[in-house]
Amino acid sequence: MGNIAGLFLVITLAYHSFQSWRKWQHSLHQLVFPLVLLVYAIADIGIWLLNDGFSISLKPILVVIPWLSLYVLWQFLQFISSSILYGLVVKRPIHGPIVVLGGGLVDGQYVGRIVGNRIQAAVKDATKMSEYPTIIFSGGQGKDELVSEAEAMRDFAVKRLNVPCEKTILEEHSRNTYENLRNSAKLTNSSFTFYTSEYHVFRGVLLAKKQGVNAQGRGGYTQFPYRGIAFLREFAGVMNLNPKQHIIYGTLWFVSSAMVILINFI
Secondary structure (H helix, E strand, O other), X not given: OHHHHHXXXXXXXXXXXXXHHHHHHOOHHHHHHHHHHHHHHHHHHHHHHOHHHOOHHHHHHHHHHHHHHHXXXXXXXXXXXXXXXXXXXXXXXXXXXXXXXXXXXXXXXXXXXXXXXXXXXXXXXXXXXXXXXXXXXXXXXXXXOOOOHHHHHHHHHHHHHOOOHHHEEEEOOOOOHHHHHHHHHHHHOOOEEEEEEHHHHHHHHHHHHHOOOOEEEEEEOOOHHHHHHHHHHHHHHHHOXXXXXHHHHHHHHHHHHHHHHHHHHO
């Protein structure tokens, strides 16, 4: 059962890693990780389907290949537990500035439920501070969007949540979370709290840490059915932060497991 769950995660990871490469990277170096995952998934499925067709001499090595899926499953469990623990530990900020990370717009110009929940979480915390903080809305304008995500979020906050317009700043150049955090840090020149969706907080914290940005994250509520799918996508994003590391660790896992199997087989 663990191997099946691990294989499912490998296929999911390969898909989202390729989608990330197609959308942002387009470099051969970044394509290696999804290709390695795809080759492994095909090999694992092939072994499962043709198990009885292999000679006895190949059995020890073939037994080990599915174990690699357990490595991915272990990484996923670590990701989930770390995400939950961080959400429980992080506290409401007592001062600003605060940053709201953008997301896709409805009909190219309106804030949807998921991004709206991020804004509401940020405003809720802002109203509890002794001095109303500066709120940075971060998000550029996509090819299919009529306005920038930052502008749409600011308008939502001002018109629906009565946020003082003079307390808002637009950061309209970011294309992804990495740039959201980097560009917002340049505007604040200080530590800040960023607001995103619950499932996205932990990866945001890792991305901030990776580029030396001093920030903590808070999450807006996400409905359960979507949260499960989103966590899988976020897991792929976290694994893609250090693909070389996981290829090395996976190889070591395979070699050490193969040695144990071969010793017992001999």
